[in-house]
Amino acid sequence: MTYREIRQTALRQSAVDCGCRPEDFLQERPVIVESAPNRNARKYLDLPFVCDLVSYGSNVVASIDGRYRELVAGYLERFPAEHCFETPALHVLDDAFRPHGMRVWYMAEYFLPDPAALRQYGCPYPLRLLGPRDFAGLYLPAWSNALCEKRKELDVLGVGAYDGERLVGLAACSADCDGMWQIGVDVLPGARRQGVAAALTSRLTGEIFARGKVPFYCCAWANIKSARTALKCGFRPAWAEVTVRPVLSIPVL
Template identity: 55%
Template sequence: MTNNDILNIAIKQSAIDSNCHMDDFKSFENKVVISGDNKNARKYLELPFLCDLTSYGNNIVASVSEELSTIVTEYINKYPVEHCFETPNLHVLIEKLKPFNMNVCFMAEYFLPDMTVIKPIECDYETKILEAADFKDLYLPEWSNALCEKRKHLDILAVGAYDKGKLIGLAGCSADCDSMWQIGIDVLPAYRKQGIASCLTNKLAFEVLARNIIPFYCCAWSNIKSARNAIKSGFKPAWVQVTVRTNDFIFDINR
């Protein structure tokens, strides 16, 4: 697959998630659509959205509830695309959300494999490909980024690194939708900064691509370590999202 093939698959999935058309993300004009549920959306999304802003760089597609349509339309058309995803401009949206008992919750950057630069990466430790049966007992705090306890049935594949038989790093992927699997990575603290994370992320990406599925990687844009790992592993930034949730939801997370 080429980078263009991969990008179009990702945009097609974003259109499913956002309840819009693929061309909406390729336009240079912003688009506001009413969010809706879709059985083919990424499994971890809770649809319909209250407000979700997605950008592949050219514009913003806002997938929103009816009640937020007007204020979100005004907001995304008031500032440049990139400024709508950052402070101080984001505070304008936050103020408008207060009467609805809502706030900005998730702010994430997503990465896709760059087929022009990605190449196999090795590390100094033994690595193994793991199927679901192999990691069924690994739902532990130290592997909580690689595997998801709440969605075990989606965890499809993993790659582990071992030091004399001891698991020291784990990259796992979840089948979040039919065409794209998300990669997460954990390395034990004593073994970090040795290239293990990039090796495992990279190996898992190749395993996913071999199955004609697109691997994708996500992190908060403040998570420099994770973003560096994505790039070192052969990924490049593709899109960003800001998602609004209720204050009660945010309170439960912080508690």
């Protein structure tokens, strides 16, 4: 697949998730659509959205509960696309939703692989290809980025780094939608800074492509080490997303 084909796959999936058209993400002006459930959306999304903002760089597509159209339209008209995903602008959005019992919650950047930049990396530890049966005893805090206990049925493939029989690093992917599998990676503290994350991620990326799926990678803005792993392995920033949710559904830290 070319990068253009990979990006088109992602645009189509984002259109399913948001309830819009793929070309809506390429407009110069903001696009607002009403969110609705869709069985083909990414499995972990809680649809319909109160408000979900997505940008592939050209504009912002807002998938919303129609009751908040005026509120969201005012926000998108006030700020350029790139500032809608950062403070201080986000404080304005958060303050506007707070009287309705809503707050800004998820903020993330998503990466897609560029085939021209992909390469395989090695590390000091042997790597093993893993499947769902191998994950049974691994739903532990140490592997919470690679695996998701709440959605075990989506964890379909992984690559482990082993020091003898001890697992020291794990990259795994979840079949979040029909055409795209999301990569997560964890490395134990004693095995870090040895290229393990890049070795695991690059190997898993190749295995996902070999199965006819598009890998994608997600991390928070400030997770610099995770973003560096993605970039090193040939992933490129593709889209940003911010989600508003009811206060009662936000866990207290």
